[in-house]
Amino acid sequence: MGKQLTEMLKGTLEGIVLAILAGRSAYGYEITAWLRDQGFSDIAEGTIYALLVRIEQRGFVDVEKVPSEKGPPRKVYSLNAQGREYLQEFWRNWAFLAERLDHLHKGDRST
Amino acid sequence: MGKQLTEMLKGTLEGIVLAILAGRSAYGYEITAWLRDQGFSDIAEGTIYALLVRIEQRGFVDVEKVPSEKGPPRKVYSLNAQGREYLQEFWRNWAFLAERLDHLHKGDRST
DNA sequence: GCCGCTATTCAGCGTTACTATGTACCAGTA
DNA sequence: TACTGGTACATAGTAACGCTGAATAGCGGC
Numbered sequence: 001m002g003k004q005l006t007e008m009l010k011g012t013l014e015g016i017v018l019a020i021l022a023g024r025s026a027y028g029y030e031i032t033a034w035l036r037d038q039g040f041s042d043i044a045e046g047t048i049y050a051l052l053v054r055i056e057q058r059g060f061v062d063v064e065k066v067p068s069e070k071g072p073p074r075k076v077y078s079l080n081a082q083g084r085e086y087l088q089e090f091w092r093n094w095a096f097l098a099e100r101l102d103h104l105h106k107g108d109r110s111t
Numbered sequence: 112m113g114k115q116l117t118e119m120l121k122g123t124l125e126g127i128v129l130a131i132l133a134g135r136s137a138y139g140y141e142i143t144a145w146l147r148d149q150g151f152s153d154i155a156e157g158t159i160y161a162l163l164v165r166i167e168q169r170g171f172v173d174v175e176k177v178p179s180e181k182g183p184p185r186k187v188y189s190l191n192a193q194g195r196e197y198l199q200e201f202w203r204n205w206a207f208l209a210e211r212l213d214h215l216h217k218g219d220r221s222t
Numbered sequence: 223g224c225c226g227c228t229a230t231t232c233a234g235c236g237t238t239a240c241t242a243t244g245t246a247c248c249a250g251t252a
Numbered sequence: 253t254a255c256t257g258g259t260a261c262a263t264a265g266t267a268a269c270g271c272t273g274a275a276t277a278g279c280g281g282c
Contacts, residue, residue: 005204007122007237010269011115012208019215029229038211047270049230054269071228071278091216093116097123098209100149104130105202118268121238140260158239160261165238182259183247 002042013043015090017051018079021061022087025078028052052077060086113153124154126201128162129190132172133198136189139163163188171197 020031032048052075055061060083064076079087131142143159163186166172171194175187190198 002204003237004122004201005208006270007125008204008208010121010238011118012212013270014118016212016215019212023218027229039207040211042271044271044273045229046231046272046274050232050270053231068228069279072230072276073278074229090115093113093119094212094216096150097116097119098212100151101123101127101130101205101209104127105205107134114268117239121269124239138260153240155240155242156261157241157243157263161239161263164262179247179259181248183245183261185260 009043012094013047014051014055015087015094017048018055018060018083018087018090021077021079022084025064025076027066027074027076029074055083058086059083120154123205124158125162125166126198126205128159129166129171129194129198129201132188132190133195136175136187138177138185138187140185166194169197170194 016035017031020026020034026034028045028049031052032043032045035043035048052061056063056077060080061077062080064078066074066076068074127146128142131137131145137145139156139160142163143154143156146154146159163172167174167188171191172188173191175189177185177187179185
């Protein structure tokens with residue numbers, strides 16, 4: 001559902017995940033569950049795992065394998081210094097975009 | 112510049128253009144210039160034209176060819192009823208996303 | 223043994239924005 | 253006439269991202 005939202009998520013989903021990891025370390029399955037909880041009901045699991053691989057390869061996160069009592073070992077991700085820097089850039093871009101959109105929305109008589 | 116912002120624009124740029132057209136009719140060249148004015152300094156012209164073709168094919172806009180005194184004829188786009196509906200859906204999705212991001216940003220100690 | 227939950231991975235696809243280039247119309251000027 | 257520059261639109265090829273769908277694997281309980 002929501003092809004519009006899917007397209008909007010491009011670029012921002014990465015920021016969302018980094019923001020989550022800025023608060024605390026987490027692993028893929030956990031992040032997916034949390035997102036669903038927050039209303040992102042149809043974010044595919046595969047999407048999150050692919051995203052995590054990406055940010056790991058770019059060096060934004062540190063990874064630790066932790067055994068789980070209920071299944072295969074978890075890959076726990078935590079944001080490092082480089083990731084924090086990148087996240088701040090994300091917030092700057094987001095603020096810029098949100099401000100423009102806000103102006104446009106206010107000036108839109110059709111609402 | 113700004114690969115991050117480029118990715119973020121996916122999905123939102125369409126909404127931005129529709130929002131502009133909700134205020135008044137406009138043509139491609141004009142929209143591009145306006146966006147550059149608003150700080151979207153590196154949005155390519157080709158991007159806007161491709162986007163306009165897309166929303167025309169989806170039936171969100173009506174098109175009128177208007178002769179120009181300074182060059183080839185302009186294609187003036189105006190938002191129709193279907194486009195207005197789609198724009199409202201866009202605003203709903205945007206509001207949802209913006210609210211989640213806002214929460215995340217506030218809870219982010221690294222800022 | 224089999225089902226269900228936890229947990230990760232991957233190939234293939236569609237959509238979007240960018241790059242780069244080309245076309246065309248007109249005015250001014252040398 | 254030829255050239256330049258601003259206006260205006262179009263398009264082929266590329267990269268990035270999220271989704272679909274399926275596979276793999278560990279563990280507990282019926």
